Amino acid sequence: MRGPRPPAGAPAGRLRAVDLLAVGTLGLRARKTRALLSALGIAIGIAAIVAVLGVTRSSQAALLEQIDRLGTNLLTVANGRDLGGAEALLPVGATRMLRRVDGVTGVAPTTQLTDKNVYRNDHVPEGMTGGLAVRACDTTLLATLDGRVRQGRFLDAATAGYPVVVLGHQAAQTLGISRVDASTRVWIGGHWYTVSGILDPLVLAPEIDRSALVGFPVAARLLGYDGHPSRLYVRARQERVEAVAGLLAPTTNPVHAEQVQVVRPSDALTTRVAVAASSATLFLGLGAIALLVGGIGIGNIMVISVLERRGEIGLRRALGATRRHVAGQFLTESLVLAAIGGAGGVAIGCLFTLVLARTRGWTVLVPPEGLWGGFGVAVVVGALAGLYPALRAARMPPTEALRTT
Known part of the structure; x- marks a missing residue:
């Protein structure tokens, strides 16, 4: 048995971006602790990536400056x-x-x-x-x-x-x-x-x-x-x-x-630059693993959220929300979670780079690709993590969802 359909020729329902954001963050505002812990997984991965890029670039700049000053x-x-x-x-x-x-x-x-x-x-x-x-x-x-x-x-x-x-x-x-x-x-x-x-x-x-x-x-x-x-x-x-x-x-x-x-002798300093670059690759890999774990965590939380909110999904469908609206709601929630984690991770990574660089006497350098790239990767991970739960929520028949309440 399927839910009610709009009359033939009726215009498709519209949901403004502002309304979609409000609806999409409803679950996050209702479960703040769980949302914070989910975003933390993304933040750790992004912070590791940004910090590795920033520390590596700052240390390399210091070494190259030292080589130029001492002469080759x-x-x-x-x-x-x-x-x-x-x-x-x-x-x-x-x-x-x-x-x-x-x-x-x-x-x-x-x-x-x-x-x-x-x-x-x-x-x-x-x-x-x-x-x-x-x-x-x-x-x-x-x-x-x-x-x-x-x-x-x-x-x-x-x-x-x-x-x-x-x-x-x-x-x-x-x-x-x-x-x-x-x-x-x-x-x-x-x-x-x-x-x-x-x-x-x-x-x-x-x-x-x-x-x-x-x-x-x-x-x-x-x-x-x-x-x-x-x-x-x-x-x-x-x-x-x-x-x-x-x-x-x-x-x-x-x-x-x-x-x-x-x-x-300057060849030894140049070798240190190469070693620092190769070591950064290893730590970037570890950061990527942490980011993957954070994305899996968001996906898991979103799946649980869909199961917990079947009644809400059924009620919204019964009131005229389309599958696209429901999918957009849960995808938005996942994206907001990832964006919060990404922004927090970028901030933590920059702060770590700043503290370490000042301690070592380096010039603080965080590559722009680390800032925008880190945030962009977090959003992409959030989108991929939330895609399946969003589609699952959209395919859920309203009558079946209402029976589970």
Whole structure:
């Protein structure tokens, strides 16, 4: 038995958008807690997607800015291994030869004194090194690395020949030295060394951050330096970086170029950008799963809502509502739920990105596609989730619906 039909030739019923919105949100207003929990599932998925896009874009922008600031024209030349696996020595004249390479603007040699350690005082047991190193260098190191002295002063022609040391940023922290004055000293190789300066962090040369730096003359006189460098920092003209990189190994050691390692430190930062992008894909997948679960939750709630409101559906059909009106009512309810969840998710994702970016000192960047795309995806998920319940409600015969009340 079917419900009453409008007379032949009667105009089809109309339902204004405002009325449809009021009718469609009736169930949400009557069951606020359930509606909030349903929207929360969508919000979590959208928040995860927006946050991942925002955090990834902000961190990438910070890394790229750091790369641009530090420059990509710094190269390092280090000693490798010989055929027997032993550590190879770089030639004594390597620095002089590298400075002749076309395109090289600066070369700063350093040597790690592997049998020497730095201690806060002469009472610290020898094995407690804190992972710090002692390196000999010349006065060109700071300019070649484009570094800065946080406190005090760097080595110069006068101090390089005396027991004077400059501490890398991390070395100073490990040793518990936060200020530089005439009484600040460290113990190296059986001698006291006066601390003349503390460096700012060097992102492209983390090994310097963990080192105590002394001049070559005093290293030769007191610490057994034999004249062989172990690592050289090379600055090249930007347009000649690739060409210079190819010449460094054979120029450093023409006989055994294979025993020389040439590295471009900025490549590590560039790799971090790629790693961050690949990691974002994983988290986007997790966000999509959360969004799918939220959509299934909305679909489940809408199916239950149709079953609970059979009497309302039957009454509306009996009063002249068409199937299209009933379907529109429940589809609107699903869309409103998803829109609330989507808007909440975008807001939560932006807030998370803002807090994390400010904490890390990044520029806050949330891509527009994350904002509008996240909200749009939420609405689409809501439409798909509510489509079946809406069609089910529309196909329900009014007489059958009224009998269930």
